[in-house]
Amino acid sequence: MDASSDELRIAKHLLLSSPPGQFDLILQDLTELLSLSQDWTETTRQEHNSRTGREALDSFKTTQPENDALGLQDGMQQYIDQFYDSKGVTSNHTFSSPNEDGQVTILLYAERIQLQQYHAGSWTARYFINAHADRNTFTISGTIVLHAHTFENGNLQLKSTVDLPSVETNKSGIFQQIQKWDEASVMTLRGVYDDMPGEILKKLRRVTPVTRTRFVWNVEGHRGIRQLGVEVQNRE
Amino acid sequence: AVDSSANKTYILSDHNREGDSYRSPWSNAYYPPIKSTFKPSRELRALEEQANELFDSYCQMYYGKDAVSSVYLWNNGGGVNEGFAGCFLIKKDIDEVVNSIPESRSQCGYWNSIHVVDVNILSGGKAKYELSTTVLLSIDLVCNAKDASCGTTKVSIGGSLTKQVENIHSCPSDMSHIANIGTMIENLEIELRSNMDSLYIQKTREVIDGIRCDSGSQKKHGLMATMMGSGNGDQQNEMQAALMARFKQKS
Numbered sequence: 001m002d003a004s005s006d007e008l009r010i011a012k013h014l015l016l017s018s019p020p021g022q023f024d025l026i027l028q029d030l031t032e033l034l035s036l037s038q039d040w041t042e043t044t045r046q047e048h049n050s051r052t053g054r055e056a057l058d059s060f061k062t063t064q065p066e067n068d069a070l071g072l073q074d075g076m077q078q079y080i081d082q083f084y085d086s087k088g089v090t091s092n093h094t095f096s097s098p099n100e101d102g103q104v105t106i107l108l109y110a111e112r113i114q115l116q117q118y119h120a121g122s123w124t125a126r127y128f129i130n131a132h133a134d135r136n137t138f139t140i141s142g143t144i145v146l147h148a149h150t151f152e153n154g155n156l157q158l159k160s161t162v163d164l165p166s167v168e169t170n171k172s173g174i175f176q177q178i179q180k181w182d183e184a185s186v187m188t189l190r191g192v193y194d195d196m197p198g199e200i201l202k203k204l205r206r207v208t209p210v211t212r213t214r215f216v217w218n219v220e221g222h223r224g225i226r227q228l229g230v231e232v233q234n235r236e
Numbered sequence: 237a238v239d240s241s242a243n244k245t246y247i248l249s250d251h252n253r254e255g256d257s258y259r260s261p262w263s264n265a266y267y268p269p270i271k272s273t274f275k276p277s278r279e280l281r282a283l284e285e286q287a288n289e290l291f292d293s294y295c296q297m298y299y300g301k302d303a304v305s306s307v308y309l310w311n312n313g314g315g316v317n318e319g320f321a322g323c324f325l326i327k328k329d330i331d332e333v334v335n336s337i338p339e340s341r342s343q344c345g346y347w348n349s350i351h352v353v354d355v356n357i358l359s360g361g362k363a364k365y366e367l368s369t370t371v372l373l374s375i376d377l378v379c380n381a382k383d384a385s386c387g388t389t390k391v392s393i394g395g396s397l398t399k400q401v402e403n404i405h406s407c408p409s410d411m412s413h414i415a416n417i418g419t420m421i422e423n424l425e426i427e428l429r430s431n432m433d434s435l436y437i438q439k440t441r442e443v444i445d446g447i448r449c450d451s452g453s454q455k456k457h458g459l460m461a462t463m464m465g466s467g468n469g470d471q472q473n474e475m476q477a478a479l480m481a482r483f484k485q486k487s
Contacts, residue, residue: 086449112447121443146447148440154431156373156395158440164387182448184386188379192341192391193441197433200375204328204347205429209297215422217415219286222293 003034011036015044016051019149019157020122021113023048053124053145056092056109070104070131070138075175083182084110084123104129118152127164127178140177141166144185160189239263247306247325249350261288261306276309279316279410284309287322287414294418295326298425299347303328316410317357324351324421339382345393348372351421355413358404365416366402369424373397373432393437397428 003011011030018026023045030036049055076093084091091110098104106129111122127142146160162185169177192200197207209215216222238245242262246252252259254274257266264281266272276284287307295305309322326349332342354366375393401424405416 083448086446089447110447112443119439119443121440121447123444123447146444148443150436150439150443154395154397154436156393156397156432156436156440158437158444159392160389161392162387162389165385167385181386183450184381184383185389186444186448186450188381188386188389189391189441189444192377192379193438196437200343200377201429201433203330203343204299204345204373204375205425206298207426207429211297215294215297215418217290217294217418219290219411219414222290226293 003036007034008036008040012044016048018048020052020111020120020147021115022120022149025115052122052147053107053109053126054111054122056094056107057090057111070129070171072106072129072171072174076106076108079175079178080108080110083179084108086112088112088114102130119148119150121146121148125178125182129174136170137168138171138174139166139168140164140174142181144181146185146189160185162188237267239265239267241265245304247304247327249306249308249323249325251308251310251323252306259308261285261308277311277315280309280311280320283316283320283410283413284322286411287324287417290414290418291324294422299326299328312354316413319354319356319363321352321354322417324353324417325349334378336380336388338380338384341377341379343375343377345375346372349425351424353417353420355417357407361406361408362404363407363413363416364402364404365420366400367417367420367424368398368400369421369428370396370398371425371428371432393440395432395436397432397436399424399428 011034014030015023015026027036027041046055049058073095076095080091080093089110089112091108093106093108096105096107106125106127108125108127109123111120113120122145124145124147125142127140130139132138142164144160144162144164146158148158150156162181164181167177237248237258237260239260239262242260244260244262246258246260246262248258252261254266254270254272257268257270257272259266259272259275261284264275275281284307287309288305291305291307295303304327306325307322308325309320312319312321326347328347330346331344334342348371350370350372352368356364356366358364373393373395375391377389377391377393379389379391381387381389401420403416403420405412407413407416
């Protein structure tokens with residue numbers, strides 16, 4: 001029996017929310033529960049790849065020379081080779097053809113999938129470039145999405161999203177700005193990691209109570225303390 | 237939910253639910269009111285009252301006055317001396333106002349602890365406690381960069397950790413059950429909090445660092461990176477410096 005529309009809606013939500021590199025694992029689990037057609041699966045897969053930027057890894061989407069109207073392809077390839085070519089990383093980029101406003105979109109996608117070590121991550125950057133009339137000044141903006149998943153004896157995901165504001169620069173400054181943005185997004189995350197045990201987690205749960213000693217599990221003792229507190233408040 | 241008779245909040249869960257009503261651990265009454273016999277025995281209710289009082293103090297000391305705790309106990313077919321089960325719940329929420337001040341950060345999210353314990357009474361004044369704990373964590377941060385041209389970063393961290401432990405402790409009185417369970421819960425929460433940061437959240441740092449290298453540093457130290465696997469750049473640099481120092485000593 002085919003899956004109902006509600007079941008398909010939930011299945012689609014689960015697939016589109018899948019962590020990096022795990023679309024097929026989740027699909028495998030879903031097909032054991034629901035009857036999913038090939039067409040529906042492929043449509044969902046394409047939507048997932050489009051949203052996450054993973055479509056950049058499809059070989060047939062490798063940049064065609066006619067899409068490199070701004071002459072940036074070589075520079076982008078050098079940039080990827082320098083920063084996204086570590087062991088275990090799969091990366092690629094694409095250039096869109098100019099839209100009706102002349103805007104070109106550079107999609108940079110990199111992933112490192114290590115499911116046997118119970119972790120996976122992806123980096124998706126979209127840079128929107130508009131050339132001014134003089135063809136020497138450009139306005140660039142963009143977004144960066146980082147997604148990490150670790151699941152050894154637990155399950156935790158981190159997702160970082162940056163909306164990059166418009167900046168004007170010349171052609172030689174485009175990759176400098178991209179590098180500045182990429183490094184800033186990493187530095188922001190590192191600040192979060194550095195503050196995690198002391199400041200961020202502490203707002204949720206302290207490492208030790210204010211007394212700096214373990215809790216004493218004695219109801220009479222704590223009743224006495226509470227009573228003292230009430231008496232002090234009443235006197236004030 | 238709020239127990240209007242006791243003027244205290246309590247947590248809604250499947251362990252205190254009957255139909256659409258939930259039993260308050262403070263007044264032992266169901267809200268909305270229903271006629272229900274699904275309540276702990278008088279003896280167990282006395283233990284439950286003290287457990288809630290003590291766990292509330294524990295919750296405030298570790299989580300602050302705005303956190304909510306609830307303890308629900310249920311009989312395993314007999315009296316306290318024949319064993320019982322229970323859940324100890326904590327709910328802590330954060331909701332800070334988002335602002336646009338450079339280099340500032342606002343935080344929203346929650347920490348939910350769910351501890352389910354099964355107590356089996358053994359001979360010789362001892363009991364076996366089987367504790368299963370799940371911590372659900374959500375952290376949403378809005379980070380404003382120092383340089384406005386670098387935009388605002390939204391970081392979402394979410395996940396869960398589960399662990400089981402079992403211990404045998406002496407239990408000379410009914411109240412000692414609460415102390416035994418409470419100590420196990422406290423130890424497990426400390427361990428899970430530590431693991432949440434050092435093992436899981438910091439692991440995502442390694443994952444991100446493994447995708448994008450800083451100024452080609454991983455390529456320069458390519459051999460070290462291969463030898464050390466997926467360790468972070470700082471560890472690799474420290475170990476490399478130590479190895480170079482040893483080579484120099486030997487030569």
